[in-house]
Every structure is written in C-alpha cells, then in structure tokens.
Amino acid sequence: MIESLSTRARFSFQFKAMFIPARFLALSLLSLLLCGCKDSSSSPQSVSQGVPLQLGGKEIADRIARKAYSHTETILSFGHRQPESAGLDQSRAYVIAELKKHGWTSVEQKFKKMTPKGEIQFSNVIARYAPNPGQNPWGRSVTGVLAAHIDSKILPNFLGADDAASSVATIVALAEHLHKNHPTAAKQLELVFFDGEEAVGPNMAFQVDGLYGSIHYSRAVQSSVAQAISPYKKAPQFGIVLDMIGHKNLTIKIPSDTPKKLARSYDAARSKLELKNHFGKSSGSFLDDHYPMIVIADIPTIDLIGDFSANKWWHTSADNMDLISKKSLSMSIHMTLEILSNHL
Numbered sequence: 001m002i003e004s005l006s007t008r009a010r011f012s013f014q015f016k017a018m019f020i021p022a023r024f025l026a027l028s029l030l031s032l033l034l035c036g037c038k039d040s041s042s043s044p045q046s047v048s049q050g051v052p053l054q055l056g057g058k059e060i061a062d063r064i065a066r067k068a069y070s071h072t073e074t075i076l077s078f079g080h081r082q083p084e085s086a087g088l089d090q091s092r093a094y095v096i097a098e099l100k101k102h103g104w105t106s107v108e109q110k111f112k113k114m115t116p117k118g119e120i121q122f123s124n125v126i127a128r129y130a131p132n133p134g135q136n137p138w139g140r141s142v143t144g145v146l147a148a149h150i151d152s153k154i155l156p157n158f159l160g161a162d163d164a165a166s167s168v169a170t171i172v173a174l175a176e177h178l179h180k181n182h183p184t185a186a187k188q189l190e191l192v193f194f195d196g197e198e199a200v201g202p203n204m205a206f207q208v209d210g211l212y213g214s215i216h217y218s219r220a221v222q223s224s225v226a227q228a229i230s231p232y233k234k235a236p237q238f239g240i241v242l243d244m245i246g247h248k249n250l251t252i253k254i255p256s257d258t259p260k261k262l263a264r265s266y267d268a269a270r271s272k273l274e275l276k277n278h279f280g281k282s283s284g285s286f287l288d289d290h291y292p293m294i295v296i297a298d299i300p301t302i303d304l305i306g307d308f309s310a311n312k313w314w315h316t317s318a319d320n321m322d323l324i325s326k327k328s329l330s331m332s333i334h335m336t337l338e339i340l341s342n343h344l
C-alpha cells in the first residue's frame with residue numbers, strides 16, 4: 001500500500017505542475033453537495049476555551065477497543081473489499097448504518113477513475129455529526145478530519161484485517177463514543193472512509209496508481225476552500241489518518257513528513273501515555289492517504305501507521321483476525337483521543 005518517498009521534493013514539484021480539469025473539480029463538489037439535507041445554521045463551537053479537552057483515558061479506550069474489535073470481525077465477514085466488490089458495498093453500508101445509529105449523517109462521494117486495470121467506480125464515505133432530524137451538517141466547516149481506507153488490496157485470499165478494516169472499525173467505534181460523551185467535539189469532526197487507497201497493480205505511485213479516494217477527496221476540499229463555499233468554507237485545521245493500528249505486535253511509525261504541530265502532539269502523547277515502546281517515528285516518508293491531504297488539500301495530517309516494512313504479514317493472507325489485538329487497538333485509540341483532545 002505504501003512506497004517510500006525517497007525524493008520528496010521531486011514529488012511536490014510534480015504535483016504543483018499538474019493540471020486539474022475544472023470539470024473534474026465541479027463534479028467532485030457536486031457529488032459532495034448532493035446530500036439532500038436541509039439548511040442548518042449550526043456552527044462549530046470551541047470546546048476548550050482555556051480548559052483542556054479530555055476525550056477519554058485508558059479505560060474508555062479499552063471499552064472503545066472492544067467495540068472496534070467486534071466491528072472488525074463484522075467487516076471481515078463480508079469478504080474482501082476490492083474495488084467494485086460486493087464486500088466493499090456491504091462494508092460501506094454497514095459503516096453508514098452504524099454511524100446513523102449514533103447521530104452521524106453520511107454521503108457517498110462517487111467518482112470514476114481510469115486505472116491500470118481499466119475504469120473503476122469508486123466511492124468515498126464522508127460523515128458529519130447531525131444528531132437532530134433535519135439538521136444539515138454540510139453548511140458548516142469542520143476543524144478536523146479522521147480518516148481510514150475501506151478498500152482492500154486485490155490479492156488472493158486477502159482480507160486486510162489490519163490493512164485497514166481495524167482502522168475503519170475504530171473510527172466507527174470512536175463515532176459512537178463522541179456521540180454519547182462529547183457531542184460538541186463530534187460536531188467539529190469529519191469522518192472519511194477512502195476507497196481505492198490500494199494500488200490495483202503491484203505498486204503504488206502518486207497519481208499513477210493508488211490513493212484514488214484520498215486524491216479525489218483532497219481535490220474537492222481544495223476546490224471548495226478556494227471558492228470559500230460549503231462544505232469547506234475554511235480548510236480543516238488538521239487530519240488524522242489511521243492505518244494498521246491493531247496488530248498484536250503494535251509498532252506505529254509516523255512518517256518523517258508529519259506536520260510539526262501534530263508531531264508535537266504525538267510526542268507529548270506518547271510520553272504522557274507511556275506508549276513510546278509502541279509509537280515511534282520512521283526516518284522516511286511514505287505514500288499513504290495523508291499525503292494528498294497535505295499536498296493537495298493543505299490539511300496538516302498525521303498518519304498513525306503500523307510498521308509494514310519488516311513484517312511478513314503485510315499484503316498476505318496472514319493479515320486476518322488472528323493478527324488483531326484489543327490491547328493494541330486500545331493503545332491506538334488512546335493515542336487518537338489524545339491527539340484529538342489537543343486539536344479540537
């Protein structure tokens with residue numbers, strides 16, 4: 001799913017030189033805005049106001065982790081989540097239904113894209129918190145984005161339990177927690193489930209193969225912000241991407257391109273929570289869904305990603321439920337809650 005970025009500067013230049021057709025941008029926005037909801041004047045409120053926000057400690061993280069584990073099992077029961085598959089459709093429907101139970105409204109951001117295996121229909125799921133009937137959450141801006149990829153790579157007998165069903169499941173479980181305990185913070189968040197993160201061919205290459213959903217989403221955000229129109233009149237101030245966060249031998253390594261303010265939060269959190277043995281830093285950067293969010297949408301984004309490089313399970317049939325640990329999920333959830341607390 002990820003390739004090392006050995007020449008970051010070259011990548012950045014390539015993107016800046018890229019031409020984005022206006023028609024493409026218009027379609028992106030249209031698909032986002034077709035939510036069929038009524039207007040709402042509700043706006044995000046500042047939660048902190050001088051008092052540090054505390055979204056949850058270890059016991060709460062343990063509780064959320066148990067639910068995340070169960071959601072992971074359910075998602076895997078649908079089978080693989082390759083592009084345009086029944087398993088992917090069922091997974092999206094499950095996520096949307098679970099979120100709806102807890103006050104979150106979802107839209108599907110559908111788009112077609114040419115890939116090395118021909119044209120594919122993709123669909124991101126984007127959710128915002130709107131617990132009251134008739135509320136339209138798309139007229140306001142959000143402070144943060146919490147995202148994971150919902151597709152699985154096209155490989156035989158590959159379910160992608162940790163890559164990245166466990167991350168999708170975690171966001172669904174966190175959404176329930178925020179609804180029940182922190183509705184004001186929930187209003188400031190957007191949840192995104194990217195389709196097409198995985199390359200359809202063997203290797204990912206920026207704007208060639210892979211990251212289809214996050215690139216499409218980021219262009220829609222960028223266009224909306226440039227025109228100062230809903231649903232992103234202002235750019236979200238931060239993003240968190242979760243990927244491979246439930247492995248029983250949890251070794252998170254954030255990429256070297258992590259924006260400074262989020263790297264500081266990460267450092268503070270791993271010290272405070274005594275999680276330095278499981279949360280480290282990579283010496284390099286990778287291609288993952290955080291990258292388009294940073295370079296296209298200009299959303300400073302941290303990628304909480306498990307170290308896939310030294311593990312034989314990555315992109316094999318061994319990435320199944322046997323790998324997933326509630327304890328690891330809890331640590332990743334605790335870290336996520338801590339970073340969210342610092343930035344919402």
Ligand SMILES: [Zn+2]
Nearest residue numbers: 001153163198
């Ligand atoms: Zn992958």
